[in-house]
Amino acid sequence: MTDLSSSSPAVTQPEIAGRSLGQLALLRFRRNKAAMGGSLMLLLIALFSFVGPLFSPHSYDQVFPSYVAVAPSLKPFPDPDTLHDVADSAAKRARLLLENFEVKDGTFTAKVSSNRPIDERTVRYFDRVNEFKETKIAETAPDQLSMVLTGHVSQEYFPFGTDSNGRDLLVRVMLGGQISIAVGLAASLVSLGIGVVYGATSGYLGGRVDNVMMRIVEILYSLPFVFLVVVMVVFFGRSIWLIFIVIGAVQWLEMARIVRGQTLSLKRREFVGAAQALGLTDWQIIRRHIIPNTVGPVIVFVTVVVPHVILTESFLSFLGLGVQAPLASWGTLISEGARNMQNAPWLLIFPAIFFVLTLFSLNFVGDGLRDALDPKDR
Template sequence: MTDTTITSPTITGRSLAQLALLRFRRNKAAMGGSIMLLLIALFSFVGPLFSPHNYDQVFPSYVSVAPSLKPFPDPDSLQQVANGAAERARLKLESFEVAKGTFTAKITSDKPIDPRSIRYFDRVNEFKNTRITDTTADRLSMVLSGNVAQEYFPFGTDSNGRDLLVRVMLGGQISIAVGIAASLVSLGIGVIYGATSGYLGGRVDNIMMRVVEILYSLPFVFLVVVMVVFFGRSIVLIFVVIGAVQWLEMARIVRGQTLSLKRREFVGAAQALGLTDWQIIRRHIIPNTIGPVIVFVTVVVPHVILTESFLSFLGLGVQAPLASWGTLISEGAKNMQNAPWLLIFPAIFFVLTLFSLNFVGDGLRDALDPKDR
């Protein structure tokens, strides 16, 4: 007889984090929202590196230009632009030709022409690299040559002649930074405060909740004005002010969850094992409130963006030439009839961010729900 050894296949266990990640990946809406948020973040933070324009660069020749994929300027308008540049230099334009992105102009005058006068051609947005290719001995006539500067404005320009595409990118940077930073502040303070209040209960809970109600009664705008007067106007101050207000609601939500969790069997078992109150809060209470907290954070971020927009509208938030999606939407609403693209493009990115955060929040809630573990 021969001995046969039966080997059982090894079974690899999965941690709670792996199971939650697996459930999250199965949620198509949550994965789509995550991809959309990633694309918006890349557009906002990486896009400016590949743009030839700055967010505060002004193009006087292209004020309130409609979105277009065609390059500017219009070839038919170059003759008029050259005439205007020559008139500002007190010269006469005798001839003007454009061929393959290069212009040739002949200018004359009754007096000798100062070579520095060619700077008037480079001061307009349509021409660049202007140089003198030929001149007469008496300097009463010169031939100029240069390049036609082609500019692209896929999102159009605003009422000051600034590229809206770059400003939407900048607005995404500020809005996303304000939303995430203020939400993290409210998350850090609110979760610890609410879990401590709900778990300890009794007189401590009453005192801590009365403090929250007193802070709730303070006018938000008045608090912002006072802090701006004392500390000055800055973006960092916006993070602190909004986060200092948003944590109050976070604390109430976490307290409500804690009141129901502290009566569960696993909390009683932890108390029987001799764990301290802080250990129970840190290891058992806070991790089991992650689901509602994550969902609430995904709601807080767009709310914070709207709050920042309101502060900027009052002159207490982001100031020009900086911009956020909120300020761009506010400016676009004022020019909605004459230049609707000023409202449409920032609103599209804001709405996409809002929906993506909601989908991601729902996916995280389902993945981190303790009942599904």
């Protein structure tokens, strides 16, 4: 007889894969439709601002004198009905008479005449206007009193219209997004780096050191922000880097107070006492245990700081203390649009739309991160 008990195969239990806290937080964040929609919108705005200029035929400072404050349109400029008047105006500036003008398949033919010999450099007057390009002499009369010019009609597209200086508003909105987003991220990183270390150090050391460090924060809080900006602009001049430094140097104060509050509750936890028993120094405990455990609230607060920084930069640009022409941010574009709101409302509408969408998206993402990283929401 065979021993059935010894021949029966062992039953193996399937392994259960666990999930880390980060995976659980990411799963909760993905379930938040508003946060995911905000993340997608931020991605699209970032691609529009940073990748869009690579595909635009215009630069942010390129001026089109023939298309000043034109309304948004998907049709190409110029209007064919206006080309004869443009050619006649160019001929008059060259002191010539336009006898005939025709346009066919994007190529124009103009016959000009004069009561004295025509200089071949006359073609420059036609190329100086935005409607014509690559003008050349096709035929010259033997007496040089008449000349036939040919060239191409230059078609330009302005989906967002142009500003009061004849610059493409689409490209300038892209540039404004680059500067506003860069200012928001750079100033937030500055406040993050200074505020987290300062607040964690103050809260962990406590006692007299904490009192002195917090009094310094309160003194800096009492300084008027606009007055500080004006003083720095007077001494160092207007610069985009100055905006980064000024906004970052003020925003870290709130970050330091939040991290200090988190640190006061963390330093009484058991893992901090265990680290002290192992002989770790104060800086090692702050770097390895305190700061990593404040990441959740800090990340949520950063999503609030970024739109606040963008608003601050827009406010400074609105006052004329921000970026200077020909550069532009959403704040300067909105300021210019507000001055021309009655005559050219599109100058205000388009930058305001992107500005509002960015702020709403950041708020939705911040709410989603707050819910995902909340340890009580399991």
